[in-house]
Amino acid sequence: MIREIDVSLVTEVVKKLSITANKVLPKSIEREICKSCSIETDCLAKSIMNDIKANLVAASELDLPICQDTGMAVIFLKIGQDVHFTGGDLYAAINKGVALGYTEGLLRKSVVSDPLNRVNSNDNTPAVIHTEIVSGSKVEITLAPKGFGSENMSAIKMLTPAQSKQGVVDFVLETVKKAGGNPCPPMVIGVGIGGDFEQVALLSKKALLRDLGTKNSNEFYAQLENELLEKVNELGVGPQGFGGKTTALGLNIEYAPTHIAGLPVAVNIGCHVTRHCTEII
Numbered sequence: 426m427i428r429e430i431d432v433s434l435v436t437e438v439v440k441k442l443s444i445t446a447n448k449v450l451p452k453s454i455e456r457e458i459c460k461s462c463s464i465e466t467d468c469l470a471k472s473i474m475n476d477i478k479a480n481l482v483a484a485s486e487l488d489l490p491i492c493q494d495t496g497m498a499v500i501f502l503k504i505g506q507d508v509h510f511t512g513g514d515l516y517a518a519i520n521k522g523v524a525l526g527y528t529e530g531l532l533r534k535s536v537v538s539d540p541l542n543r544v545n546s547n548d549n550t551p552a553v554i555h556t557e558i559v560s561g562s563k564v565e566i567t568l569a570p571k572g573f574g575s576e577n578m579s580a581i582k583m584l585t586p587a588q589s590k591q592g593v594v595d596f597v598l599e600t601v602k603k604a605g606g607n608p609c610p611p612m613v614i615g616v617g618i619g620g621d622f623e624q625v626a627l628l629s630k631k632a633l634l635r636d637l638g639t640k641n642s643n644e645f646y647a648q649l650e651n652e653l654l655e656k657v658n659e660l661g662v663g664p665q666g667f668g669g670k671t672t673a674l675g676l677n678i679e680y681a682p683t684h685i686a687g688l689p690v691a692v693n694i695g696c697h698v699t700r701h702c703t704e705i706i
Contacts, residue, residue, distance in 0.1 A: 428562040429509050430706060432518035435566070438704050439519050442568035443498060443526025446702035447490040450481060453637040454613060454699060457674040461611060461664075470669025474611075477664070477697055492698045495532040496570035498523045498552040501634065505561035516554060524548035535573075555627065567634060569701035575608035575694045581626055584688040593618060593690050594653060600692040601657050601673070606666015612673045613637070613699035614657065617691040618646075620681040628679040629693035634701050637675035646678045653678075664697075 462478055465471040484491040500519055512518075527534055527549035534549040580600045584592045597616055604612070617628030640647040654676040663669025674697060683689060 426562070427507055427509050428505070429511050430564060431512040432510050432515055433512055434706060435510075435515065435564070436518045436522040436525070438566055438706060439500070439522025439568065440526040440529070442566065442702045442704060443523055443532065443570075444530035446568050446570050446700045447492075447495045447530070447532055448484060448488065449702065450491055450698055450700060451636070451702075453639075454674060454697070455481060457637055458611075458697065461671040461674065465664070465669050465671060467663070467669050469667050470664050470671065473664035473667065473669075474671065490532060491700070492572060492696070493533060494572035494574060495527070495535065495549070496572040496700075497536055497576075498527075498549060499569045499571050499630070500552050500554045501565075501567040501569070501631070502554065502556045503559050503565040504556060505563045506558050507562040508564055519554060520550040520552055523552045524550050564706040565703060566706070567701055567703040569630075569634060571630075572696060572698075575612065575696040575699075578604035578608045579629070579691070579693045581622070581629075581689070581691040583622065584690055586686065586688050588688060590649070592688065593649075594656065596690050597653055597676075597692055598656055598660065600694070601662065602660055604694055605662055608694045609696040609698075610662055610666060610673070611664055611671040611697050612657075613695040613697070614653075614673050614676040615693040615695065616653070616676065616678045617693070618678060618680040618689070619683040620689060621683070621687070622689060624681060625689035625691040626693070628681060629691035632677040632679040633693055633695045633699055635677045635679075637677070641678055643680075646680060650676050650678050 462474045615629040615632030617625040657673045662672040
């Protein structure tokens with residue numbers, strides 16, 4: 426049975442998510458930050474982690490964004506195949522919601538309309554929109570504001586199959602080490618493995634959306650997540666790059682089938698405020 430949804434509802438949801446995602450950190454990340462405050466033994470690292478924790482409290486009490494870089498709005502849509510949108514264009518409705526959220530929410534507008542001419546769009550649009558058609562008659566909307574201190578440190582590499590698991594491990598560690606303190610560590614790291622050039626990058630970004638307390642359903646990749654997180658934290662980059670035990674709060678892997686001649690790998694780095702918020706219509 427077809428379910429009709431007016432796009433004005435989508436606009437309202439996206440507007441709300443734009444503001445909420447920038448002010449409320451996912452519980453699993455907040456939990457790891459609190460845990461790291463007790464794990465750190467170095468005085469400077471412990472002090473920085475306590476400052477990060479205090480920032481979350483202050484943002485909540487003052488109703489302010491948890492980071493001044495309120496990012497590009499990245500939208501993940503899961504649209505039930507039984508849904509019919511009415512009242513206008515879906516993507517226009519989404520961008521309207523982003524514009525309203527960022528202007529009425531007094532969030533920083535960081536999007537330029539042209540990558541070379543660099544003219545600010547003044548409402549943080551257009552959003553980056555990823556759409557997936559699923560079964561059912563519901564619409565799941567996830568908004569993930571992505572700041573570019575971390576995004577600029579992300580990387581992709583087309584490995585050969587011969588480089589195997591060790592090649593993946595080496596590339597992840599190389600990327601994190603090169604990032605250093607630039608992405609405001611402790612980081613949240615999304616790793617994509619497989620697919621092709623563009624799919625592996627999307628996999629790595631989707632990996633950032635998974636709750637840090639939820640491991641990969643495939644035991645092999647769950648173990649690889651643990652192994653990589655341990656090795657990343659042994660690098661000693663530490664909070665804000667000043668050294669310590671907490672270089673990353675978590676590391677998630679998403680994977681996909683790939684070609685016999687390739688082994689694509691992507692690392693999407695998130696800062697300690699890797700934000701995202703979801704609502705289902």
